[in-house]
Amino acid sequence: MTRKIALITGASRGLGRNAALHLARHGVDLILTYRRQQAEADALVAELDRLGACAAALPLDVGDSTSFPAFADAVRALLAQWQRERIDFLVNNAGMGARASFVDTTEAQFDELMRVHLKGPFFLTQTLLPLIADGGRILNISSGLARFVEPGYAAYAAMKGGIEVLTRHWAKELGARQIRVNTLAPGAIETDFGGGAVRDIPDLNAFLASNTALGRVGLPDDIGGVVAALLAGDTGWINAQRIEASGGMFV
Numbered sequence: 001m002t003r004k005i006a007l008i009t010g011a012s013r014g015l016g017r018n019a020a021l022h023l024a025r026h027g028v029d030l031i032l033t034y035r036r037q038q039a040e041a042d043a044l045v046a047e048l049d050r051l052g053a054c055a056a057a058l059p060l061d062v063g064d065s066t067s068f069p070a071f072a073d074a075v076r077a078l079l080a081q082w083q084r085e086r087i088d089f090l091v092n093n094a095g096m097g098a099r100a101s102f103v104d105t106t107e108a109q110f111d112e113l114m115r116v117h118l119k120g121p122f123f124l125t126q127t128l129l130p131l132i133a134d135g136g137r138i139l140n141i142s143s144g145l146a147r148f149v150e151p152g153y154a155a156y157a158a159m160k161g162g163i164e165v166l167t168r169h170w171a172k173e174l175g176a177r178q179i180r181v182n183t184l185a186p187g188a189i190e191t192d193f194g195g196g197a198v199r200d201i202p203d204l205n206a207f208l209a210s211n212t213a214l215g216r217v218g219l220p221d222d223i224g225g226v227v228a229a230l231l232a233g234d235t236g237w238i239n240a241q242r243i244e245a246s247g248g249m250f251v
Helices: 014-025 038-050 066-079 107-131 154-177 192-198 202-210 220-232
Strands: 007-010 029-034 054-059 087-092 132-141 179-186 243-247
Touching: 007 014, 007 132, 014 029, 014 087, 014 220, 029 038, 029 066, 038 054, 054 066, 066 107, 087 107, 087 220, 107 132, 107 154, 132 154, 132 220, 179 192, 179 220, 192 202, 220 243
Parallel strands: 007 029, 007 087, 029 054, 087 132, 132 179, 179 243
Antiparallel strands: none
16 A cells, blocks of 8 residues: 655644654655754654654745745655655644734734745645645644734734635635645644743743643644644545644633
């Protein structure tokens, strides 16, 4: 049986890294992207190889849409080396955090968030569509902040709200190719995202845990397992949906 291939953007660390490990354990081969952390990406490729997955890492700046045609060519060349023509799964995961109140948010901050979190996934997915197999799956990573509100994230959450709307439109337009498109919205997770605040600031961690039904903040494994279930699992009838994995935050 031919192994499936997933492409995960921003997979050198955090949730992308964890998702890659979970998918490898489900028999999926991986194409990973990184922006600056090549050493971390290469280390992950080696770890995935030890798990029996065929894996490779490619550089990509999701905030630079002019680079997408060349990136697609690199993916095509890599697939040819693997004697394949298509990927099966695309995870639009790459992102960056920016905390600023609405009144203090600059136009430069807004534009960067737009490029990375909304424009980038839109045009990267468009560019890669010819390389996505019919019957494939696209998973867009959003945030619990698109549902609940914490001061300082108005611009970031607006971009994530946009990607959730795009998910539904893509699911409708790509349905003829049997491509499923869903959104995964994590809650607060202990990673280095946003400077590692959730992980490293005890008072913040405790506050978020006290407002979560399961009594703690999330760990990367809580999200990687959901990614694997939505992509490699028998979940093909889930389509055009927003799935929140937050342990029940602010319910």
